[in-house]
Amino acid sequence: MMHQLYPQVMHPYRYELNKDMHIAAAHFIPHEAAGSCANVHGHTYIVNVTIAGDELDESGFLVNFQTIKQLVHGKLDHTLLNDxxxxxxxxDPNRxxxxxxxxRTIYETIQRYLDTLPHKPTCLQVFVRETPTSYVVYRPKAGER
Incomplete structure (x- = not known):
């Protein structure tokens, strides 16, 4: 069981949903400046997705947790990310x-899905921990949501 605190996003929405996932995946960074990370290696990533909104859907959910898990974990778990x-x-270094x-790509994927929903929830941030001492938080700039 994951018990983790994540950076908080102040927002005006009534509901905030957070979905945690473990993703076991390998990758390599195709650039000489990546050092040993240019070699294939793996991580057990910890991912947290924060979604907010004011309205619930017809089933009483802001977003179904299973759908979020399928969009991310279902695609990436036990794979080589480069594939x-x-x-x-x-x-392209941006990719x-x-x-x-x-x-960022998890955010874009989640937000594309959310944009199809009639009650229009929004993804506020995606937290990805690569190692026990290193993580990234992606948030869209104001006005990009």
């Missing part, structure tokens, strides 16, 4: 599978 060419690219890009 997901729809998410990552070995030529290398770094922790920063993983967090």
């Amino acid at each position: 997901h060419s729809d998410w990552f690219d070995g030529h 290398f599978p770094t922790t920063e890009v993983v967090a």
Whole structure:
């Protein structure tokens, strides 16, 4: 069981949902400046997605936790991140599978899904812990939501 505190986002919404996931995945950073991270290696990532909104859907959910898990864990768990060419690219540094890009891409994927919902919840942040001492938080800039 995960018991973790995450950076909080102040917001005006009535509801805030947080979904935690463990994702076991390998990756490599295709750049000489990555040092040993240019070699294939793995992590057990801890991911937290924060979603907020004012209205619940017809089933009483802001968003179904299972759907969020399927969008992220269902795609990435026990895979080589570099193989997901729809998410990552070995030529564009803005799409290398770094922790920063993983967090941003999870946000973009979740937000695309949320945009299809009639009650329009919003993804406030994605937290990705790569190691016990290193993590990234991705938040869209004001006005980008």
